[in-house]
Amino acid sequence: MESEVARDLRARATGGIMRKTQPAGSVRIARHRNFVNNTWVDAAATRTIVDPATGATIAVVPECDAADVARAIAAAREAFDHGPWRNVSAKDRGRILYQMAQLVRGHRDELAALETRNTGKPIVESEFDMDDAATCFEYYAGMATKIRGDTLSVPDNALNLTLKEPVGVVGLIVPWNYPLMLAAWKLGPALAAGCTVVLKPAEQTPLTALAFAKLVQQHIPDLPPGVLNVVTGDGPVAGRAIVDSMLVDKVAFTGGTETGRAILRGAADSNLKKVSLELGGKSPNIFFADADLDAATDGALFGVFINQGEVCSAGSRVLVQEQIFKPFMARMQAKTARITLGDPFKRATKMGPLVSEEHLDKVLRYIAVGKQEARLVMGGARRGGALKRGYFVDPTIFVTDNASRIAREEIFGPVVACIPFKDEEDAIRIANDTPYGLAAAVWSRDIFRCLRVVKALRAGIVWVNTMQPCYVESPWGGYKQSGHGREMSLQGQEEFLETKQVHINLSEAPIGWY
Ligand code: NAD
Numbered sequence: 321m322e323s324e325v326a327r328d329l330r331a332r333a334t335g336g337i338m339r340k341t342q343p344a345g346s347v348r349i350a351r352h353r354n355f356v357n358n359t360w361v362d363a364a365a366t367r368t369i370v371d372p373a374t375g376a377t378i379a380v381v382p383e384c385d386a387a388d389v390a391r392a393i394a395a396a397r398e399a400f401d402h403g404p405w406r407n408v409s410a411k412d413r414g415r416i417l418y419q420m421a422q423l424v425r426g427h428r429d430e431l432a433a434l435e436t437r438n439t440g441k442p443i444v445e446s447e448f449d450m451d452d453a454a455t456c457f458e459y460y461a462g463m464a465t466k467i468r469g470d471t472l473s474v475p476d477n478a479l480n481l482t483l484k485e486p487v488g489v490v491g492l493i494v495p496w497n498y499p500l501m502l503a504a505w506k507l508g509p510a511l512a513a514g515c516t517v518v519l520k521p522a523e524q525t526p527l528t529a530l531a532f533a534k535l536v537q538q539h540i541p542d543l544p545p546g547v548l549n550v551v552t553g554d555g556p557v558a559g560r561a562i563v564d565s566m567l568v569d570k571v572a573f574t575g576g577t578e579t580g581r582a583i584l585r586g587a588a589d590s591n592l593k594k595v596s597l598e599l600g601g602k603s604p605n606i607f608f609a610d611a612d613l614d615a616a617t618d619g620a621l622f623g624v625f626i627n628q629g630e631v632c633s634a635g636s637r638v639l640v641q642e643q644i645f646k647p648f649m650a651r652m653q654a655k656t657a658r659i660t661l662g663d664p665f666k667r668a669t670k671m672g673p674l675v676s677e678e679h680l681d682k683v684l685r686y687i688a689v690g691k692q693e694a695r696l697v698m699g700g701a702r703r704g705g706a707l708k709r710g711y712f713v714d715p716t717i718f719v720t721d722n723a724s725r726i727a728r729e730e731i732f733g734p735v736v737a738c739i740p741f742k743d744e745e746d747a748i749r750i751a752n753d754t755p756y757g758l759a760a761a762v763w764s765r766d767i768f769r770c771l772r773v774v775k776a777l778r779a780g781i782v783w784v785n786t787m788q789p790c791y792v793e794s795p796w797g798g799y800k801q802s803g804h805g806r807e808m809s810l811q812g813q814e815e816f817l818e819t820k821q822v823h824i825n826l827s828e829a830p831i832g833w834y
Pocket residue numbers: 493494495496497498520521522523553554555556557558559560563574575576577579580582583598599600601631632633730732758797798802803
């Protein structure tokens with residue numbers, strides 16, 4: 321909390337992103353405000369944002385309290401209830417979304433650099449994320465004009481049909497691992513439906529959401545005030561203010577399972593707002609003995625170490641058939657030793673720092689647990705030397721069984737639990753023995769076996785002979801404690817729509833009951 325900075329921000333009249341010259345020798349720090357009703361407003365306090373690769377402060381953003389968030393919600397409510405947005409045609413909503421896609425594509429390099437600076441993820445991955453975000457806006461730009469209801473056959477002399485309408489004011493609460501991409505996954509269908517939104521990025525990684533709002537303000541004058549609002553701040557305060565609000569019709573959330581529980585409780589205790597949840601996972605990546613060893617070990621590493629393991633669908637349980645367990649582990653180890661950890665802006669870097677010091681501590685605590693209960697094969701430490709100021713952790717491999725904590729709890733870092741299994745039945749049993757059900761993968765040259773396993777797995781996304789590809793055309797979401805609802809695809813669109821049944825009596829005769 322920096323009240324001096326807050327005072328300084330309040331003194332300035334314009335601009336979402338402000339730059340202030342710092343004393344000689346220090347870095348220039350970008351200063352931001354909330355985006356509310358198409359203007360930039362201060363909050364009660366501020367928070368500093370750090371570069372996880374160096375620990376240096378890179379920005380100051382608003383730290384909203386409930387009153388700050390209430391202003392954004394009021395703007396979104398007013399825009400939904402009385403603003404021009406509800407009369408904007410589907411065609412024009414689509415056009416606005418297409419402009420958003422073009423903005424992300426046109427500013428891909430600067431947005432990707434900002435994402436890498438803020439999250440620590442390798443620049444090459446941030447570039448993919450920006451492409452993915454733009455593709456998502458394009459998909460839902462096309463979707464806006466395809467939203468439609470049905471006509472139903474009912475027995476009476478009547479016309480019965482359904483209208484699809486926007487669910488209303490939506491709070492979009494997103495995590496720090498794919499900040500702009502996951503915001504786009506929600507903004508696309510929400511705006512295509514005609515909702516108005518309050519977007520709250522994760523407190524650690526708000527920079528690309530704010531930069532996106534700035535681009536929208538500058539380049540899409542047709543977007544009415546109050547349709548897109550961005551507020552920043554802590555989850556239990558700013559996020560909770562959205563969840564508790566009586567003026568919000570729905571919360572679309574991506575984040576941890578415990579936070580998901582709190583959000584459901586908050587929705588139940590307020591106005592029973594609708595909730596969709598994309599939560600955590602402990603996904604099994606299953607390798608049968610006939611899988612191609614080279615492709616399989618590549619897939620095991622990609623499945624768990626991409627984005628430093630900070631991936632909801634990370635294949636953090638690698639299940640390997642006993643016959644190939646030894647050569648599999650040897651090859652996995654050799655490949656892991658070649659992972660380049662370091663400056664996320666270098667194009668050769670394959671693993672950057674973890675997102676924050678707090679998250680680093682959490683991952684190191686799990687590694688300590690693993691050292692007690694499992695066999696450490698490699699890694700298992702914070703990287704020192706030239707990287708000691710950042711939050712770097714060596715890619716870490718454990719051999720364990722499915723009862724260990726490191727095999728049951730989501731670590732969300734570069735830590736993999738490798739577990740041997742006997743046969744197909746054993747693999748399915750272990751894979752499904754988890755409270756989560758987000759994703760799973762199975763590798764084998766025997767397609768009959770693959771399909772049997774696909775059917776037996778309790779997970780929302782199942783890959784065969786690959787892991788992690790993800791497409792806006794296809795639904796994303798979890799079974800069990802990995803969530804409620806689906807994102808992306810036609811199904812993801814439905815999450816932001818209400819269905820109104822309309823029954824039109826075509827008979828002029830009285831009902832004749834009384
Ligand atoms: P988190 O739950 O701590 O935070 C996510 C968001 O929720 C943040 O914006 C945070 O400020 C907010 N928040 C926290 N407490 C809140 C509360 N009480 N009320 C309202 N909002 C609150 O999660 P995280 O650490 O940022 O992200 C990691 C988690 O996200 C992992 O569990 C991961 O699996 C999950 N995730 C899931 C998916 C998916 O598609 N299923 C995708 C990415 C991440």
